[in-house]
Amino acid sequence: MTVLERLRAARVIPVVRTPTAELAATAVAWLREAGLTVFEITLTIPGAVELIRALAADPALLVGAGTVPDAAAATACLAAGARFVVSPWVDPALAAPCRAAEAAFLPGALTPTEVRAALAAGADAVKVFPAASVGGPSHIAALRSVFPGVAFCPTGGVGPVDVPAYLAAGAAFVGMGGALVDAKRIAAGDKGAILAAARAVTG
Numbered sequence: 001m002t003v004l005e006r007l008r009a010a011r012v013i014p015v016v017r018t019p020t021a022e023l024a025a026t027a028v029a030w031l032r033e034a035g036l037t038v039f040e041i042t043l044t045i046p047g048a049v050e051l052i053r054a055l056a057a058d059p060a061l062l063v064g065a066g067t068v069p070d071a072a073a074a075t076a077c078l079a080a081g082a083r084f085v086v087s088p089w090v091d092p093a094l095a096a097p098c099r100a101a102e103a104a105f106l107p108g109a110l111t112p113t114e115v116r117a118a119l120a121a122g123a124d125a126v127k128v129f130p131a132a133s134v135g136g137p138s139h140i141a142a143l144r145s146v147f148p149g150v151a152f153c154p155t156g157g158v159g160p161v162d163v164p165a166y167l168a169a170g171a172a173f174v175g176m177g178g179a180l181v182d183a184k185r186i187a188a189g190d191k192g193a194i195l196a197a198a199r200a201v202t203g
Contacts, residue, residue, distance in 0.1 A: 002083050003062065003084055003103065003104040003124075004104050004124050004125060004151060005086065006038060006062050006133050007038065007062075007104070007125065007151075007153070007172070008151070008172050008173055010036070010038040010062075010173060011163070011167065011173050011174070011201075012036070012163060012173065012174055012175075012176055012201040012202070013038050013039070013040050013056065013064075013173060013174070013175045014027070014028075014031055014036055014038075014039050014040065014151070014175075014176060014177075014179065014180050014181055014198075015040045015042060015066055015100075015155060015175045015176060015177035015178070015180075016028065016039055016040060016041050016042060016045070016177075017044055017045065017066075017086060017177055017178075017181065017183070018034045018045055018181065018183045018186065019045075019046075019092070019183060020045070020046060021045055021046060021047040021050070021051045021168040023083075023183055023186050023187060024041065024045050024048075024051055025051060025054075025055075026078075026186055027098075027181045027183075027186050028055060028061075028196065030186075030191050030194045030195060030196075030198075031180070031181075031194065031198050032061075032196030033195060033198075034195050034199050034200045034202050035198075036062055036198055036202060037061050037062060038061070038062040038063075038064075039055065039061065039063055039064070040064045040066040040084075040086055040175060041055065041063060041064070041066065041082075041193065042063070042065075042066040043065060043066065043067045043068055043073060043077070048065070048077075049065075049076050049077060049079070049080050050066060051078035052077055052080045052081060052099060053081055054080050054094065056080060056083070057081065059079035061081055061083075062084075063081060063082055063083060064082050064083055064084035064085065064086060064103075064104075064106075065077035065078075065082040065084075065085050065086065065119040066086040066175075067086070067087070067088060068085050068086060068087045068094060068171050069087070069091075069159045070091065070093065070094070071091075071093040071094055071096070071097055074094045074097045074098065075097045078097055078098065078101040078103055079101075082103060083095075083103050083104065084098075084103055084104035084105070084106060084124075085098050085103060085104070085105055085106065086106040086107075086108070086127055086175075087107050087108055087127075088108040088115060088127070088129050089107065089108050089109075089127065090107045090108070090109060090117045090121055090123075091107065091121070092120075092121035092122070093159070094107065094121075095121055095123075098122075099122070102106070103128035104124040104125065105121075105122055105123055105124050106123065106124065106125045106126065106127045106184075106192050107121060107123050107126065107127065107155060108126075108127040108128070108129045108155075109127070109128065110128060110129065110130075110134060112143065112146055113114075113141075113149075115143060115147055115150065119147075119150065121140050124151070124155055125150075125151035125152070125172060126150055126151070126152055126153065127153045127154075127155055128140060128143065128152050128153065128155065128171075129154075129155045129156045130155070130156030130157060131154035131155055131156045131157060131158060131166075132154075132156055132157025132158060133156065133157060133173025136154075136157075136162065136165070136166070137152070137154075137162070137165040137166050137168070137169035137171075138169065139154075140152055140154050140169040140170055140171050141169040141170055143170075143171065144170035151169065151172035151173075152171050152172055153171065153172060153174060153175055154159050154166050154171050154174050154175070155174065155175030155177070156175075156177075158174050158175065158176050158177075158179065159179040159199045160176075160179060160180070160197055161178070161200075162174075163176075163201055164200075179197060180194075180197050180198060180201065181194075182194065182197070
């Protein structure tokens with residue numbers, strides 16, 4: 001399977017954003033127990049590149065980098081084993097390192113103009129961020145009406161109960177952060193709550 005095919009098959013991509021790499025590693029370990037194997041590790045985590053390297057060494061996982069600010073950061077993540085690169089905005093400079101590494105490029109967009117710019121920049125899929133605050137599934141359906149062939153990944157405010165509606169609206173897959181990777185619950189050792197959230201999207 002290609003990277004994009006694996007993202008589609010996963011349907012839900014945990015967006016791991018925690019105050020420390022240790023909490024992020026714990027989140028990944030717990031979510032794996034619920035059957036999740038695709039993870040976006042955001043560069044807001046201290047030591048994120050090293051964490052990507054450690055996780056990517058496991059062939060059972062598909063690991064990507066999120067909140068990637070520039071081409072230099074993308075190159076570092078790809079060298080560490082990231083198989084997809086996600087940015088909250090459109091930066092065409094991120095496309096070349098992704099192509100060189102045969103990784104997927106997912107720039108962020110919100111409006112039709114921004115989606116068109118993302119496609120022109122070489123996007124393999126388009127992250128729609130922030131999705132919930134601009135209409136949720138209805139916004140995705142509206143974008144799909146004019147971009148029927150584009151793989152959209154709505155992210156931002158997506159909860160487990162929202163997943164079916166987003167997929168029905170035409171999303172290829174969704175990114176889920178705080179609703180799935182709750183840093184406070186992880187820090188408190190509340191594994192049960194994390195597993196329950198994960199099973200709500202995998203069951």
